[in-house]
Amino acid sequence: MTILVCDDDKEIVEAISIYLKQEGYNIVPAYNGKEALEVMEREEIHLIILDIMMPELDGIHALLKLRENSSIPVILLSAKSEDVDKILGLNVGADDYVTKPFNPLELIARVKSQLRRYTKLGGIEQNNDNLLINGSIAMDREQKIVTVDGESVKLTPTEFKILQLLMENVGTVFSSAQIYERIWEEDAYATDNIVSVHIRRIREKIEIDPKNPDYIKVMWGVGYRMERK
Secondary structure (H helix, E strand, C coil): CEEEEECCCHHHHHHHHHHHHHCCCEEEEECCHHHHHHHHHHCCCCEEEEECCCCCCCHHHHHHHHCCCCCCCEEEEEEHHHHHHHHHHHHCCCCEEEEECCCHHHHHHHHHHHHHHHHHCCCCCCCCCCEEEECCEEEECCCCEEEECCEEECCCHHHHHHHHHHHHCCCCCECHHHHHHHHHCCCCCCCHHHHHHHHHHHHHHHCCCCCCCCCEEEECCCEEEECCC
């Protein structure tokens, strides 16, 4: 697995690279968003660790450009003062974020979690039928394809897994904590915001009117469920 580590602080890139190399990953460095996009054009990358505040092209704008044609996992790096940017990053396609200063073990755990989900997308063998259909939404778990009214919808790996969980359990209510623990495969702690941002992004891609959704309903004070159509 090859990981792109992008931060304008070369010492941070070097430190992260050391930790990840010890876990057996190949590392490609970049020091601004422009360099990261250039790397993506010539290298096969499986995950990106992307700083938000960088010169030339910041992480948010680099992520926006990346999501035009790639759904690989992206973990944002941010300072505590960049909470607004973290939420914006999740809105435009980031899968997770880590706040500086970070615990190297936490970062490694999040990297492994994202790569595990990315490589296993569509791999659930609940039955021999890989096609899930609810109303106008169709999901092929093996091919990792989602269509709405026959039109292909591009989801990030995390969005795909959340939608898959809900479509496999139509009518079942999942709390934010339950969704987080199922998808991120770690204990939930103050995760409502992360889950709600991902749910909002999914709605924007599958619902006719995301503000008045037909499929993914919020049960106030309880959680989310997929309505049967």
